[in-house]
Amino acid sequence: MNMNLKILDFLKFAGNIKNTYYKEGRKMKNKTNIKEVKIMRKMIMILFFVVLSVVLIQGNADAKITGKACSTCHTMHNSQNGDAVDSGGPFSYLLKGYGSSGGTSCWGCHTDSSSAVNVDATIGAPLIEHAGTAADLAGGNFGYITGTIAVTSPSTTSNVGHNVTDTGVTDSSFTTNYPPGDEYSQTFNNTEFTCAGVNGCHGDRAATDEYTAVKGAHHFVDDMLKFGGINEATQAQTTGTNGTKVGSSYRFLKGVKGGEDADWEGAGLTAIKHNEYKGATSPVAGLVDTPGGNTISGLCNECHGNFHGLSAIGGSILSPFTRHPADIVLPTTGDYAGYTSYNTQVPIARTTIPTAASASNVTNATIMCLSCHRAHASAYPDMLRWDYTKMLAGNAATADRDTGCFACHTGKDGN
Template identity: 25%
Template structure:
């Protein structure tokens, strides 16, 4: 009996191995399928996701060799396999940052409303007849960061060869120019950020994220890259990711309540990894708006922000002053404070304080928007609300104000906020801080 058992042991062990391997493959495939079905947060979980979610672990697909055996033809194409929304998307997949199927479709706006914006705006070109000028235009590539994603029709900026204020080459810009695809950067219990150390247990981006402890860390905000990261050949980051927290529900219309990301500190300093000299004096850009730690709000600006409701209405209060179209940095890296502030249900609408400061994202979106220079509102028109409505080619607004867009496109670019939230003839939201009108 013993001899018989021993003779059968290798076959049995081989069978056991097959069962184990099959179980692992089934788990990986099921896990990845669940991810593709809309569960990206667990996929990354703050760090490196499943390898075969981005890389081919077998033969190169279609016989086309790809760098790193990526599943897309380039880095951004690989990201957009999951981060571009499919047809019929209804704002229930929070991690989508690009809308599919809207190239050159007149009157149709990109659908994603994440705080960073929708890359689909890069494909929306607008032309109109201006006042006193033959033609006016708002080209799609001027609407944000022009990522290179060949599989999805995104290409490098044709006008800017390098990043304004820096030396980052435009033809190298991809999702992983800013985000570390393997999520190595982590925040420890003492607040320090590093790209190695104790294991990452979860994302650190949300108001319901766990806190790090003595045995674990959490990912930095949005898996952004930090010091020492090579964003492109010859471009090494010198600043770590900012202290920031987003609400867990963030890809949504803001018709009733704002989506408030609690920006704590370090946003503009992180942007300087690629745009280092854009705010420096003596570089030809000395007139650029102050930003970052050097852009603390004065007493006058703090008062203006909190009092300003709309053009001609300065009857607001600091308790309800926040507007996601003009966010500010809070001037803190205390995550307990940031988590208590970030929300999408209107639970915290508090305005600016003397600790607050202007940051790059006070006026711009990180990815793209419906407006030139990735602005949060249209700075190239006199009125952003005209005769009580969002101006559009479909409602009789002057061409110089509608600027080739339908009123529905304007509303989406304003994140679904109601036109009635503003004055009947609402001017630029620069006035939220400067209160000129």
């Protein structure tokens, strides 16, 4: 919305009405008519302020953070009434410590190990670690790593997700060889793995710290990512401030396009209410900080490219594959003909993001990394979406048929 233009248009409109009545008033000698002109002037002024208030409200209604006082997140001097606002401060960008950890990193605002809900009641932040009473959000729950929630055997807390340093849990398998499948010889290990920045997934991966990586994004108006206003042309913008580039990207994953479910898939997840992910018909080469093809799998390739690039899967988008492919079209014949509607346990990506979450998989459906994995953590090894030990070819239990691997490979479960 261009607020200045809308106000200017209204002033022109009001001016035309006023001039018309003044002209009529000069021609009239009757005091009653002159009085009507004065009344009309008052009505115009009242209407102006009504329109102005509506414009101002609409202009701020779709920002990332709305309805919260600036002091919820920021402190000017880290001092109030002679005491420090935060004993560990001051922090970058005037941020306040928050949450049970008192941290200012992503972890501080987006985790609460004691919370029974999945969205913070005070600041409205989605919780990527919580007690598990409420449903896990789309990325999963870091609580499986921290021990807040029990994992499923044979899982351990160290092998069920991305072990970002804030979890306090490291995986001994990757103390030096991290991340697995890396094609760029990155030097960080899992004690340096962060949510955002050069050693993370969110924000600008060229930024050396989490604060700079997402700077400005929390205040960006992101209608182009919301259903009802989806516009891929203006998603993942490549010019402007860092806040613009990151804020216009799906879930602050710089360069990634998609459609964002309003409550992060935290409630009422169905075949017609879910995130929509950007996919491709063939893996697209990217860079260490740029996802190929603007796809969600392209983002994963920034760290795991030796697993998912075209050469890595066998050099072709056609079977046989040497590694399970991502960013290829999901076939609609043979085994795959049974995947006829969007499956929330085994989601697909699309080459074109629909204007509303869709149950149809027929149109431009593609396989992606998140078809099998959670982004943060799950109850199962390798942050899989389901229990891999129950995927018994030709002899799956009735309850496990058409689930997990068998959602796509429908002819392999013995059903």
